[in-house]
Amino acid sequence: MNGAFYIAATGLRAQQGALDVTANNIANLNTSGFKRASVRFSEMVASGQATVESVQPSGVASSGAERVFTQGDLRETGGSMDLAIRGDGFIELMAPSGRSVLWRGGALKVGEDGFLSAANGMSLRGMIAVPTGAQDLLISADGRVSAIFDDQTRNEIGRIDLTMVRDSAALSAIGEGLYELTDGARATTLAAGEDGAGLLVQGSVEASNVQISDEMVTLLLTQRAYAANAQVVQAGDQLMAIANGLKR
Template sequence: ANVNTTGFKKDRAVFEDLLYQNIVPAGGQADAQTQTPTGLMLGTGTRVLATEKLHAQGNIITTENALDIAIAGEGFMSVQQADGTIGYTRDGSMKLDAQGQLVTSGGEAILPAIQIPQNATSVTIGRDGTVTAELANGGGSAQVGQIQLSIFVNNSGLQPVGRNLLKQTEASGAAIVAIPGEGGSGMLMQGSLEASNVNVVEEMVNMIETQRAYEINSKAISAADGMLRFLNNNL
């Protein structure tokens, strides 16, 4: 569903096994002279323990739009959410609002705030996040701000909140703000966007495997039900 969502990171379900019925304990006495080497334990199924986002780099797609930026490497851009809290995103499809402020496609302002002058004829975003505006009427160029990146000890601990945004949690650790290209953060690529890291073919194969496993389990339950029905009718 999110294969075309800019900067989207796919999820993975993590499973754990449930309680076991310990029929024959490992190392128990098989008879007076021998012990069982492995034992017999019957499982009772599995359950979903957690869902984890896989923050692998997505493909970089060239758009030639001056306000599009892709992050090549680690890091997230910080944005001001409507409730005043800070969100984090890798969706670099930027726009200008009515005041000339650099915002996301959803309208959240980039932090720290960057305002493009009204008489700017072009905008250049360097690999280190430096934003430079070329001014009209021979006004030359002016540096109007610098996009910073936030990196986390545990990216998987970030909580998705929708609108291509994540929020910091105790599991993610505090954001470490860095200039792009420094402190382990990635570089910015102007005129490009990071595609979703969802692989359609891989997901289709996984879906088919899951469907077949479900069908096998369903047939096993039907066979067991038929055996019990036969016993009830004939004993």
Template sequence: MLRALSTGAAGLAAQQICLDTCANNLANINTQAYKKQGVSFADLLYQEMGREGIPAERQTAPGANTPGPTPPEGGGVRAAAISRDFRPGSLIRTGRPLDVAIQGKGFFRVQLPGGEYAYTRNGRFTVSSDGRLSTEQGYPLEPEIILPPGYQSVTLHSDGRVTIINSDRQQEEVGRLTLYSFTNPAGLAARGENLYLPTAASGEAAEYYPGTGGAGTLIQGCLETSNADLAIELTGLIEAQRAYQLNLRVISSADEIWSMANNLRK
């Protein structure tokens, strides 16, 4: 009975993590370029049921001289890992000239206030007061792209080239967007604000121009949506909720039986 209590408690802890993960995916269903998370579970250690007071029948196989192994007793479940799914989301057209979506693999690189680099697939860019192409949070793109004052229009080409119509009504190239890829994107550490930081598990960032080295191409006037599917996440949420309720039922039943055993009278 005590084992049932601890096993049920382990199930509650694991399903709580699953509920939190599903809730986070649902909360970011409309976040541009959000990548959904998933929980992997693993069973805990087993031990033989040969303890004193617990009968365990050991069967002897036909033709064998000794009985088989003692039946094992499981110890519950744990959340082994929370992984992130980097499959691309669908694209939506915004018509905004500074919006750009990555069709395929790759990340944009931005520079944080502390000087370190972070990576994102959210291509909703703005122009800072000094003309630098930046994210909505104000982090400048790296390599730096500066739009000169007085430009009339900007074009983000599929191969990364950034051209403008300057004040003299002439086309001028002001820079080129680059994309970065990782050997293991699942190893990236989420920082928040749709940004990821490289880790030893992700490997070093490799730089490519869009359309080369396996990197994707760019589409101006579009944004990548979240890859979290509403129907799938709601189904997972209901499943985790039911599993949580069943683990509560296990604990309640074990507690009732334990109470009956404690109240036995001669």
């Protein structure tokens, strides 16, 4: 009977993790550029005496949350400093530590050092310097960035390239819509429009790819699975109580 407790405990833990992931997806329904996560489950087989602390018992385990990098809808904002990607590529940013992080776009700004950067202050890896006196920026679909001045003259000041990661499992989310490559993973830098990297869309932002109807169905199924495992624990407790109450 102890085995039933341990097996149900693994189910409760796995379903609790799945509930957390689904809740986080729903919470980020309106977060620009957010990519939903999906939980995978796998079977566990006990090796030796089963205890929750020392040896993994039979039952189910969560193999972790995997990001789903499907394209979110592009929402037009009209802002010249808003930028989205229609495709699978990423914009490479330079973190304060010097490491590279990947970004799906959003709000841009001109940093204190005069370089084009994301709203979080991280400069674009291309280090595009915006000239003093520039009144506006024009970003073409292929990534070319031009500065527009008062007299309506236009000068090209740089280009935003895109980074392609063929294996989405090689990406690790670090928050704020940013991702890092896992150790040993490789990425390819391409011009926008090349080899499926996608095109840049100025004046738009990418919406979350969360579908609330799908998440609600997943939430209900996970809750039912959690309740089923809880009932196994309850049934096991009742049987143990009967056994302990038997008299010789």
